[in-house]
Amino acid sequence: xxxxxxxxxxxxxxxxxxxxxxxxxxxxxxxxxxxGHRQLVIDAYTPLVAAAPNTGITVExxxxxxxxxxxxxxxxxxxxxxxxxxDAVVFVHGGAYxxxxxxxxxxxxDNVCYWFASQGLVAINVEYRLADVAPFPGGADDVRDALAxxxxxxxxxxxxxxxLFLIGHSAGGTHAATYLFDPLFSxxxxxxxxxxxxxxxxxARLAADVRAGNPNANPVRAYFGQDxxxxxxxxxLTYAESCDVPLLIAIAxxxxxxxxxxxxxxxxxxLKHCPSAPRFIQMRAxxxxxxxxxxxxxxxxxxxxxxxxxxxx
Numbered sequence: 226x227x228x229x230x231x232x233x234x235x236x237x238x239x240x241x242x243x244x245x246x247x248x249x250x251x252x253x254x255x256x257x258x259x260x261g262h263r264q265l266v267i268d269a270y271t272p273l274v275a276a277a278p279n280t281g282i283t284v285e286x287x288x289x290x291x292x293x294x295x296x297x298x299x300x301x302x303x304x305x306x307x308x309x310x311x312d313a314v315v316f317v318h319g320g321a322y323x324x325x326x327x328x329x330x331x332x333x334x335d336n337v338c339y340w341f342a343s344q345g346l347v348a349i350n351v352e353y354r355l356a357d358v359a360p361f362p363g364g365a366d367d368v369r370d371a372l373a374x375x376x377x378x379x380x381x382x383x384x385x386x387x388x389l390f391l392i393g394h395s396a397g398g399t400h401a402a403t404y405l406f407d408p409l410f411s412x413x414x415x416x417x418x419x420x421x422x423x424x425x426x427x428x429a430r431l432a433a434d435v436r437a438g439n440p441n442a443n444p445v446r447a448y449f450g451q452d453x454x455x456x457x458x459x460x461x462l463t464y465a466e467s468c469d470v471p472l473l474i475a476i477a478x479x480x481x482x483x484x485x486x487x488x489x490x491x492x493x494x495x496l497k498h499c500p501s502a503p504r505f506i507q508m509r510a511x512x513x514x515x516x517x518x519x520x521x522x523x524x525x526x527x528x529x530x531x532x533x534x535x536x537x538x
Contacts (some may be wrong), residue, residue, distance in 0.1 A: 236478075236510030239523035244269045248515060252479040255512050259440055259481060266514040267333050268344075273522040274336035280304060282342045284335075290374035291367065293358070298371055299327060299335075299350040300382055301342040304343055310385035312422075312535060313347040314338075315375065317368060319395025319428070319517075320355070321441045322448035327352040328483030333518050336454075337392075340521040340528055349375060353400065356448040361459050364448070368393075369410060372421070390423045390535050394517050395481075396448075398429020402461035402491075405470060423471035423538040425531055428480060428513050431487040432462040438482045462487055465494035469520045472503035473538040474526060479512040506530055 237245045248269065251262050281304025287297040298526035303311070318325050318334050327350040328335050353359070353367035372389065379386040393401030404410050405424055433449040433456035435442040449459050457463050470496055476488040485507075492505045508516050508527060520528055 235524070235526070236508065237515065237519070237524070239273055239469065239519060240269055248512065249510060252510065252512055255479040256438075256440060256482045259513070262512065263514045266320055266512065266518050267329060270336070270515065270518040270522055271330060271332050274332050274339070274518075274520070277336070277339060277521045278341065279339045279521075282339060287376070288378075290371045293354050295352050295354050296367060296370065297327075297352050298374070299338070299420075301335075301338040301348040301350070302383065303342045303345050303347065305345065308348065310379070310388075311345065311347050312388040312390065313349060313375070313382070314341045314383040314390045314392055314531075315349045315351060315400050315533075317351050317371065317393040319397050319399030321444040322356040322364070322396045322399075323444045325396065326354065334394075336521040337517055343521070344528070344532060347382055347527075349382075351397075353397075356444065359445070361449050362403055362407070364396065365403035365407065365410060368400050368404040372404075387420075388422050390425065391421045391538070392427065392531070393429055394424040394427045394514065395484075396430060396444075398426040399431065399448075399461060402426055402429060402431055406461055406464040406467045407459075408464070408467075421470055423473070423535060425473045425534065426488065426491070427475045428477055428484055428516050429461075429474075429488060430481075430484055431465075431491045432456075432460040432483070434483060439479065441481065460490050462494075465491045466493070466498045468495040468499040468503065470499075471501050471534065472499055473506070473531065473534045474503065475506040475508060475516065475530075477508050477511040477513055477516040479510075481513045484513065504530075504534055 285300040341348035376386045476485045
């Protein structure tokens with residue numbers, strides 16, 4: 226029996242009634258026009274997150290962690306710091322491997338980091354190289370290098386380097402999960418004793434596939450390569466049993482095709498092996514984009530669930 230507590234009982238609560246109705250209407254048809262529907266979601270949430278006060282939060286922009294122009298990150302500092310090192314969330318955005326920016330329009334995905342900073346955490350927004358210059362495992366390489374920079378500057382950022390929580394959305398979830406679980410990276414954090422304290426995978430692509438129903442099949446090929454025989458080896462789902470960090474998986478009711486199935490399967494496999502039981506959330510009525518675009522809009526369910534997960538880790 227499914228635990229009813231994993232479902233959100235006030236979906237899309239921050240939207241005006243007409244926009245809520247629109248997103249509910251396109252929900253079942255989300256996969257028919259992902260880019261068009263995505264823009265509708267961004268247009269709906271942008272004025273809401275733009276109006277959020279964000280009082281006292283300061284942001285350091287475009288700090289380089291590598292030589293490429295996209296190897297930069299932003300650090301959002303909360304208004305109140307009692308002088309002790311703070312927990313930090315490290316957010317890795319999506320974009321189907323071939324597009325996407327840490328700040329799409331000056332508000333999305335800054336909204337994610339502003340919300341966590343408003344809750345007293347340091348929040349870090351990571352940009353990474355795309356598939357044209359950094360195919361597999363380039364995204365995970367960038368996650369590794371961003372985390373290395375964050376740890377080296379922990380004192381400057383005012384964070385506890387042993388309390389870093391990695392959050393990946395969509396393709397960013399691929400890169401976060403590859404870094405954490407693929408044997409290619411298994412000697413990284415764990416060999417030096419300073420691991421990621423927990424991982425949140427939101428609407429993540431956890432399996433490389435080019436199935437007929439996948440509208441992002443070409444971006445998958447661009448990142449994972451043309452040889453489909455390598456896809457299982459390169460998919461985070463293959464390594465779910467390697468889960469050794471606290472884990473939360475969140476999916477939307479209306480996902481890009483197959484991502485909900487992959488997230489559920491990853492959770493079920495990890496459930497057997499994680500040292501602490503992973504958590505699973507389905508955001509009812511939300512879609513692949515609104516599941517992150519709603520942060521800092523007045524709807525707080527997923528954010529509060531992530532905070533509870535962080536506090537328990």
